[in-house]
Amino acid sequence: MLPFKAYAVKFLGVGPGNHEFKFMDQYRVQFCIEHLCQKGCTEVLNTIHALEQNQTVDETVDLSSEEVQAVLSELKSIMDIYRD
DSSP, X not given: OOOHHHHHHHHHOOOTTOOOOXXXXXXXXXXXXXXXXXXXXXXXXXXXXXXXXXXXXXXXXXXXXXXXXXXXXXXXXXXXXXXX
């Protein structure tokens, strides 16, 4: 899991000289990721597919678009471990 500052740089384009910062609650993102992962690989893959299609899933309804993108990116990173 990336620390909050890394999320801001990676997903929001925040960097030196860029003061357009949008708040992202890393705890909500982490909770969502952990909740989805507890459902198993099949459900995580289904969630990744749905989020890539810009569909809403129950676990991400209350998240901002930036938080949803952070969840999607982290889920993809997690599932990459299992790919050959």
